Amino acid sequence: MLWTFVLGLWGLSRQDSVWRDEAATWQVAERSTAEICRMLGNVDVVHGSYYLLMHALFECFGPSITTLRLPSVLATGIAAACVAVIGHRLAGVWVGLAGGMTLGLLPAVQFYLQEGRSYALVAAGCGISTLLLVNSLQRRVRTLYWAAYGSTILLMGLLNWLSLMILAAHLTTLLWTRAGSEIWTRWTTASAAATACVLPLILFSRGQSAQVSWIPPLSWHMMIGPAILMAIGGLGALLDRPRAGQLSVAAIGLPLLAVPHIGLVALSMVQPLFLDRYILYSLLGLALLIGSVVGAAIEAIRPRHPTASKWILPAVVTAAMVALLPQSLTKRSPASRVDDVLAIASDVRRLKETGSAVLFVPSARRDTKSVSPSAFAGLRDIALEVSPEKSGTLKGREASPGHIRAVMLTQRRILLVTDMAQVARPVTAERDKTKTAVLKKYFTPVAEEQVRGRRVTVYERLAPVH
Template identity: 65%
Template sequence: MSCRRTPVVWAVPVLWTLALGLWGLTRQGSVWRDEAATWQVAERSPGEIWRMLANVDVVHGCYYLLMHVVFEWFGAGVVSLRMPSVLAGAVAAGCVAVVGSRLGGVWVGLVAGTAFGLLPAVQFQLQEGRAYALVAAGAAVATLLLVNALQGEGRRWLWAAYGGVVLFAGLLNWLSLMLLAAHAVTLLWCGAGRRVWARWAVASGAAVAGVLPLVLFSRGQAEQVSWIPPLSWQMLIGPTVLVAIGCAGALVDRPRVGRLSVTAVGLPLLVVPQAGLVLVSLVKPLYMDRYVLYSMLGLTLLIGSSLGAAIRTFPKARGWVLAGVLGLATVALLPYSLAKRAPESRVDDVLAVASDVRRLKGDGDAVVFVPAARRDAWLVSPDAFAGLRDVALVEGPRESGTLKGIEAEPGRIRDVLLGERRVLLVTDAKDIARPARAARDRAKAEVLGRYFRVVADEQVRGRRVTVYERLPVGVSVPGGPSGR
């Protein structure tokens, strides 16, 4: 394949990844709790977002501001919520393809770029209204800039662009700064000269300095990730398998110290973020594979190296062989691909439960949420809750600078509920619900279970709506069920 046709190296993976991202993008109009957080914050003004970040979710602040602009331009909706991730995934695939082609040849680039969009972890994040695909795109662009610089194109603007891209990725998720450690290993592997090290250090230092305030401030909000379980050996199975696959691909590349190669770039990019997150998680539980989604860039480069070498052995049918391999991989992953594009693929669906509320509510009804975070259904679909009174709420999320608002004290909640005739409880479905721990939530459950009777109870995609009617005054159910 001649140099004149090299645009195909990035064009095919970009179009392929776009197609995978657009396929079933709306998931039948479903939105789950993490995406609901993005949705409801993006609809706030920049001032309201800034105020909220002082209290919660500062690590996602850059992404929320970006999504605010997207919603301002294109309107709030499922497509606009997820399209940035689709586009970011396509950018990452294109960059991987170019890096692979420069280091290993056209066929390595084509395989690496097309494989990226097929990886299960990538397919999942391609259709998520969260920042992880954008972080992967930033890491891919930064890696391409680094390769350009190491191949003798070390103009100052390349290093400035490198620092800027790393800074942007770090502001989206500061764990992406482990990319710098991976790139440092690449520089060591290749025996980079002092000038390269100096320019890389300046660009990297500027990026770290820009992200450091976010890192320090976010430590005060560490309670937000307290739900992440401690690291266990079972959690290490997946990363170990990925690293083993990557090492197999590295052997095919026949890496040599002192040479810029697919392995010199891909193996550190795969191993260092995974190992770094494991080490961090030994101190503070943080291991979630999506936090290092960008390490999949390294895996696909190594896959491209091994499969690209195999394809080159068929000089007269390379295109057909690539198409066959891609087709087989697509068919093999089809059950997963279909499952992750179904509404049931996520833990819940805030839009589905909002539809149930719209159907079950009546004039003068009250509504409560257990836990308070389930108020996200109201925040994303306010029309569905129109006419209902959120009787536990004393200050809304926007006004209080929080994600879920501020509720009254348990005693006040109890008194208010006792004066209601009908109450809708929005909570988690039975199979995923946890016992009420907060005093406010226990007060809601106790009053509803003791002084009300259930007249309707429906569950849909991880959420539950229960309609309660007040028992006659003086009648109660001692030790009655809480409805959970």
């Protein structure tokens, strides 16, 4: 856990950069509880529990990059601790240590370890619920443990209902280990209760499915990464020498790794949803299985070289750190994300003149203003009709294209905040087409700054429009 905390605190601020997904968390967390609940009726209800949690943290500790990201660091540390305890219980101290230390080194985990979103918290829930399941299978523990198990699954589902696929992974483990009828009864009761509580969220969120319409359809090249992970996990499972009816690292780790991936692939055939972050928690299974590989190596060498065997884990961790160092440094730099809402806000503050107007293309780029309102002080947001807070949305409600055009033609100077050409998507909304067409026809660019995926361009009017 401490090892993972260190990895998380290393470069936590990413040079004071915040990208668009984290900006959504930031701007919503700063709203009142009533405003958040109003927004959830229109958008992002799947993240509602996380937003309310971050709102409470922002109220207690103030809005900052540390407050935004530290919960993910702490949650990943808890997940790593759970992996270590599970590995230790099932296969010995070396497997536990290796698995727990591996988790924080996995590239995907390093990315979301410092992310102001809910995925690391779900991973912590996965670790806790799996540890509770292992306790129950080993010790036939009391009802209190199953209540804790069901509560943890419920919290995971409220943070991201796709995490309920962990139940299918645990079901596979119960089948593998030939669990007794008492275990089956209690697991079914806890799982059904948690699922029933999350079901209203699932049904309501289906009405907001347009939010994920940008996810591309499933293709064969998307399967390359999961296939590699499965191959590594399969090797670990084989070295663990699993047996049917026996609780082992393979019986826990392989279903935890494989089932969420298979489930997400199946769902993506109905509606494109294949994003690795949705099943980040499955990597706890991979870490466990890698731990079994290291443990097998130690056990193979120990009889002949007992002293040397103790240095295998430090050597493996050091080699992994060295091999992954370039990637680790990249993931802790602003360039690791597609854009930076804070960096471009600094340019707006420098380029603005009081009384000038500002436009956003697409309107979602208004997140820069939401996170850094002081940078836009004195600028008129001429396309905005109703603010994000009052409209119950992330980006606000803009006026009609005709109104936007009329107001633009009364301006002398306009700042346009948009994406850099390399990451920009084609303009499709009529309002955005109107903005760009009017700027092109009646205005000329006089200054421009581009930084970390975002661009701000200053336009001045060519001549009065009659």
